[in-house]
Amino acid sequence: MSNTRRLDATGRERTPSMADVAAHAAVSAQTVSRVLSGHPNVQPATRARVLASVDVLGYRMNSAARALSSGRTRTIGVVVLPTIDYSGSAVTHGVESAARRAGYAVNISTASSPDPAAIAAAMTRLEQQSVEGIVLVVPVPTGTDAVEAIARRIPTVTIDGSRTDSSEVVAIDQFEVGRLATEHLLELGHPTVWHVAGPDEWLDSTGRTAGWRSALDAAGRDAPPLLHGDWSPESGYQAGLLLGRIPEATAVFVASDEMAFGVIRALHELGRRVPEDLSVVGVDDIALAAYCSPALTTVAQPFGEIAALAVEHLLRRIDDPTAAPTSTDVAAQLVVRASTARYSGAAAEAGESAPR
Template sequence: MSSTAPDPPGRRRRRVSMADVARLAGVSTQTVSRVSTGHPGVVPSTRQQVVAAMQQLGYRPNSAARALKYGEFRTIGVITFTLSTTGNSHTVEAIATHAAAEGYVITLIPVAAPTQDRVLGAFTRLGELAVDAVIVIMEVHLLDASTVLLPPDVHLVVVDSDAGDRYRVVDTNQADGARQAVRHLLDLGHRTVWHVAGPPESYAGERRAAAWRTTLSQAGRLVPALRRGDWSAEAGYRAGLELADEPDCTAIFVANDQMALGVLRAMHERGRVVPRDVSVVGFDDIAEAGSFIPPLTTVHQDFAEVGRRCVEAVLHQVRTGTAQTGTTLVPTRLVVRASTAAPPTAR
């Protein structure tokens, strides 16, 4: 591989072009383009040669020029209201991973408050940053409100919403996951199941609570008054203290694993042994769930698959130039561990 002469002192350095890399590597500019975008159809030895040329010349792909030439920025904007919840953080990670596999990057725009003005402001910022499509992670009912109008002609996929009649939606099957949790506890012999729900503004929390209520009603069981939390372990702990004082409470379905951790602590402090006295089921199957004391029975969400389907759906719109509606639900599964057992009266 030949070297190039340095620019004379005092002269502004010319930006290295794709043609410069191709000339140094002894390949076509099309091959350089494929390497720079991560295209899989390049022979490894050729890819290595091109990368070496890029490094030697200090080449950086010009995304603006590429956008002008091909009409795309290869960037997906992601709007989210919080990264503090398990679902959102894992979903963003999965979106970034699968976007990268397609040769795209993501631009993350956090929204401080879920209002129409804030959402439209986020879309404006994404427009300034030049993106090809947008994925919106909605943990609240904002898109369900008739007052919210998103900008037209936007390639859009929404996560965690009930707006499939207007937008393309990808979500975990929240209702079926909750049904599995409640049926598991009823099948163990518990008369009914108590519930620690998520906040009322959360779409996922309300879907899980509705399925809990429906499953009990269909089984002809008493539906206890639910407790609510904000997804935190502390909220679960407070609800758990209340439920520990309910003598008829032998089974609890908790809307996420962090709150379930708080419930386990409350039961321990009140002297109610899990699962001997009370069975507890969570939702999410976080990495630490198997290390709780006792290991937590929980509903597994496949965040990686949610992220993959989001990227697949939004890039289909980009490539075909057509908008889509409808909802894709990613299945859940119950992971049974040591926090559930038959009630004391059934032993």
């Protein structure tokens, strides 16, 4: 062990260098660089000797040296919006995990707002950090000239966002999410389904609303007035206070689990029973959904699968930038729990008992 120790001028042990590896393996520093960068023109025996010296000395190439020797930073960027909702955090975590398994580091850049100019600015910051590709975790319209220009220079994949000519999209069909939720409630016999939507600028929200309307139209039912939230439990709570005072409201599709928690809390406070008086369906199937009271029926989104597919698409684009962009849709799944039940008609017939 003592013959592998390297000391600096003060006598302290120092980190081994590439030159140390070259001396130990009896090769040139250029050969070591070629081995570590995966260059094909190295004899197998020489490669094995260099790698053995790397192990013996405990040599680790830093990221700057790796980028210089290979032209690759092994880093991808992720653009996120300034939100603390579960879905955004879950997807970002999934991207980081998938990238790490593939040997990539992740730099995160937060756009100051959902505005396309802010998203382009966040992408520019990542470009300046020499990332090899970018994942946009931004389910809002992004098809501007500025975003398009960056996507032409750097391989880009969008999760649940709008597709540009140069980027790829990995997404859940949000129209199908809205349709699944609404049809479930209609199949339980409810005369119609109310909807608490997310913000209009989010593609997730508009897609779910379109699916809700389509399911009602297909069943020949009138769509009640649309309610809006901002993805927060508080906004769901405020919507629930309105719904709880509408006697004819017996079923509601809420555009996120977190808003659904707020809706259910408001209904409890108003004395409206879930699901006996009003059935509730959410979206996401976050971990807390099964532990809500009652357990929440929801449309599950497989965040880990979405993130892994996005990284897979991105690495393929990095390896072959000339490949034509492709997109992948991931299926959503209805998870039925205790917050929905068959329509009994009791609430509509006893409207005078509802809180006002």
